[in-house]
Amino acid sequence: MKQGPEVQELDIALRASTLVAGGFMGNDPRSVTEVIDTDAGELSRLGVSAAELATRMKEVTEKAAKAQGTWTETGPGREAQVDETRGANPCPWRHTGRYFKRVTTVRRKDSDEIIRWSDLNTHMIGAHGFFEGKGSMFRVEPAELVRMLF
Amino acid sequence: MIGSTLIAVLIVSFIAAALAAILVVSEHFIANYGECTININNERDLTVQGGKNLLSMLTAEKIFIPSACGGRGTCGLCKVKILEGAGAILPTEEPYLSQRERESNVRLSCQVKVKNNLRIQIPRELLSIREYVTRCVKIEDLTHDIKLIRLQLIEPATMDYIPGQYVQFLTPVYEKSPIEVYRAYSIASDPAEKGIVDLIVRLVPNGICTTYCFEYLKEGDEVKINGPYGEFHLSDTDAPIVFIAGGSGMAPIRCILYHMRNTGIKREAVYFFGANVVKEMFMVEEMRRFESELPGFRFVPVIAKPDPDEIWEGKTGLVTQAVQSSVKNGAIAEAYLCGSPGMIDASIKVLNDLGVTNDRVFYDKFA
Numbered sequence: 001m002k003q004g005p006e007v008q009e010l011d012i013a014l015r016a017s018t019l020v021a022g023g024f025m026g027n028d029p030r031s032v033t034e035v036i037d038t039d040a041g042e043l044s045r046l047g048v049s050a051a052e053l054a055t056r057m058k059e060v061t062e063k064a065a066k067a068q069g070t071w072t073e074t075g076p077g078r079e080a081q082v083d084e085t086r087g088a089n090p091c092p093w094r095h096t097g098r099y100f101k102r103v104t105t106v107r108r109k110d111s112d113e114i115i116r117w118s119d120l121n122t123h124m125i126g127a128h129g130f131f132e133g134k135g136s137m138f139r140v141e142p143a144e145l146v147r148m149l150f
Numbered sequence: 151m152i153g154s155t156l157i158a159v160l161i162v163s164f165i166a167a168a169l170a171a172i173l174v175v176s177e178h179f180i181a182n183y184g185e186c187t188i189n190i191n192n193e194r195d196l197t198v199q200g201g202k203n204l205l206s207m208l209t210a211e212k213i214f215i216p217s218a219c220g221g222r223g224t225c226g227l228c229k230v231k232i233l234e235g236a237g238a239i240l241p242t243e244e245p246y247l248s249q250r251e252r253e254s255n256v257r258l259s260c261q262v263k264v265k266n267n268l269r270i271q272i273p274r275e276l277l278s279i280r281e282y283v284t285r286c287v288k289i290e291d292l293t294h295d296i297k298l299i300r301l302q303l304i305e306p307a308t309m310d311y312i313p314g315q316y317v318q319f320l321t322p323v324y325e326k327s328p329i330e331v332y333r334a335y336s337i338a339s340d341p342a343e344k345g346i347v348d349l350i351v352r353l354v355p356n357g358i359c360t361t362y363c364f365e366y367l368k369e370g371d372e373v374k375i376n377g378p379y380g381e382f383h384l385s386d387t388d389a390p391i392v393f394i395a396g397g398s399g400m401a402p403i404r405c406i407l408y409h410m411r412n413t414g415i416k417r418e419a420v421y422f423f424g425a426n427v428v429k430e431m432f433m434v435e436e437m438r439r440f441e442s443e444l445p446g447f448r449f450v451p452v453i454a455k456p457d458p459d460e461i462w463e464g465k466t467g468l469v470t471q472a473v474q475s476s477v478k479n480g481a482i483a484e485a486y487l488c489g490s491p492g493m494i495d496a497s498i499k500v501l502n503d504l505g506v507t508n509d510r511v512f513y514d515k516f517a
Contacts, residue, residue: 020356022326065492068468069396070426070454081426084490085354090224090245097245098226100491103355116355137356 007033013092014133024092024124026135039131042142048150053142054126056149057117061104071107078148080106089120091127099123106148115140115148189269190277198264204230205259213272214279214376216318217332221260228259231271236262281376282306282317284347286369292432295353296398298338299363300346301373308344309377311337313409314384314402314486314514317347317377321359324366333359336488336514337378338401340408347375352398382514384409385484389510391419392477392485394497396469399488400433402514406486407440407447418446420476424469424493428453428460450476469493470500480504487513 011032014024028035043050064072064080074080083105088098099119107114117140124130125140132139183200188207190196198207205221205228208214217228226246236257239247243258262268288300303309318332339348354360367373384391384406393403403421410417425431437449452472456462465472470493477483485501487494494513501511 016328020358022356066496067454068424068470068493068496069490070468082492084492085352085357088226090226094242095245101354101357102490102492 007031010092013094020089020137022137024130024136024138025133026137026139028133028135030133032130032133035131035133036129039142040129043129046143046146048146050125050129053145053149054122057104057122057125057145060106060149061102061119061122064104065102074106075149077109078106079109080104089118091120091123093124093128097123108148113148115144117145183265186264187267188264189267191271191274192269200264200266202264203260204232204262204264204268204270207264208259208272212280213277214281214318215259215272215276216334216379217260223258223261226258229256230259231255232257232262233269233271235266235268237265276379279376279379280306280309281374282309282347284373284375286367286371286373289367289369292350293430296430296432297351297353297363299349299351299367300339301349301375303345303347304372309347310344311341311378312383313337313341313405314382315378315380316382316402316514317349317375318379319349319359319363320374320376321362324362326361327358331358332376333357334379335398336380336382336401336405338404340412341405342408342412348401348404350398350401350404380514382486382488382512384415384486385512387484388417389482389484390479391417392473392483392501392506393419393421393487394424394469394473394485394493395421395488396424396493397430397489399490399493399514402488403486404433404436407437407444410447411440411443416445418479419444420448420450422450422452422469422472422476424452424454424472426454427457428462429457468496470496473497474500474504477501477504477506480506484510484512487511 014032016023060074060080061082063074065082069081069083071079071081083103085101088100090098102119103116105114105116118138121138121140131142186198186200188196188198196211203221205215205217215228215230217225223242232255239252240261243261246258247256282303283305284301284303286299287302290298292298316334316336318334321327321331321333323330335349335351337347338350339346351360351363353364382402395403400423431451434451440447441449450465450472452465452469453462454468456466483506485506487497498511
């Protein structure tokens with residue numbers, strides 16, 4: 001698939017370690033467009049939109065954040081914790097806005113299965129449909145997210 | 151037909167790439183902005199060779215502007231006022247500048263290229279900031295994800311700072327980061343030990359600096375820091391004190407407590423320190439020693455929810471709940487907070503309810 005210069009530039013930025021160690025693409029050899037398109041197909045199969053997922057992620061984060069770093073119930077059989085560290089990240093798409101280094105961890109009580117995302121993840125999923133490349137530390141699998149959130 | 155189209159595309163691409171390369175080389179070798187003068191605060195002139203960004207030029211002159219990303223335009227910290235000569239705001243700066251900052255001529259110093267004379271304004275305290283070469287002499291696990299890192303200053307051998315201030319830690323290029331970055335950490339040490347800087351570092355998953363500190367830094371390694379920075383410090387009053395912190399927020403409070411002990415400050419003080427479970431609590435014995443050394447000081451550790459196998463007889467719940475039920479002198483107390491934005495925002499709300507007005511709430515927010 002051909003990539004325009006803007007997408008090529010974005011792809012380079014996402015693979016660089018400028019914003020986070022290891023970048024956003026992990027060891028994924030696909031282009032950012034392919035990653036987004038493949039995940040969009042998966043979302044379609046799951047019957048949920050990226051915007052709906054991001055909205056639910058935000059709700060969980062905001063509820064858990066009130067517990068000041070402790071675990072709190074966020075839904076039936078689910079608990080979550082929000083960790084915050086110093087600093088904020090801009091979106092690699094380079095538009096206005098910065099996202100605090102806040103990480104939400106959701107745990108299923110029955111299986112101890114956990115899933116983790118950052119505020120930047122939530123934004124990139126909602127605004128750009130980008131779940132990060134395979135092998136990236138903060139890659140979120142759409143199916144796993146749906147299973148943990150709904 | 152397809153073959154000739156492909157060849158044409160290749161030729162055009164080659165010419166475009168060649169032109170881009172020529173531009174880059176020209177920029178590097180041919181563009182000559184000559185000598186430029188940077189006037190600082192109408193007090194001092196720096197004469198520099200134009201062509202590089204303002205941040206790097208100031209750094210070369212040992213004027214350190216806080217920056218966490220090494221000048222790559224991603225942290226938005228290196229703001230200075232440029233009163234003349236900066237030109238228009240660049241698209242790379244826009245995400246980081248508020249309308250008020252734009253109107254006040256605030257710019258990102260890493261993005262402004264020095265091409266002509268500049269007149270800039272820098273907060274006076276930044277002019278005394280220095281770079282320190284240090285050696286890591288101790289790395290201690292405080293919890294599973296928090297370490298104490300002790301740095302022995304080598305050159306300069308001592309640092310004067312106000313208890314509560316922070317330094318920037320230079321993370322060198324290493325396996326997981328091809329670039330140098332700075333990250334800010336509050337000074338946690340006893341200020342009487344002027345040759346020592348203790349840092350309390352909490353592991354951030356995938357964080358460039360904390361991954362380096364946890365997986366690569368070893369005792370004996372050389373570390374560069376610069377500082378001190380920040381305005382978080384103990385006021386010069388006799389008001390009773392409420393300290394609130396959690397996790398690595400312990401750092402500046404510990405430093406202030408040493409300062410109180412060293413200088414004989416006898417203010418009434420209570421320190422609420424929160425952790426999730428008992429095994430995440432640390433430096434409790436040291437805090438108990440402060441209780442015996444500082445008349446009027448009380449340490450209140452708060453565990454959110456002890457694990458079933460943990461024995462805990464102290465306070466449980468959120469640290470703000472402990473504050474709510476314990477603080478009775480809000481009308482006259484001052485509060486000093488260090489921690490995440492969420493914890494600080496919640497604490498301020500509780501403190502306000504207890505009668506502590508915002509002008510008596512001081513905080514070092516992780517933001």
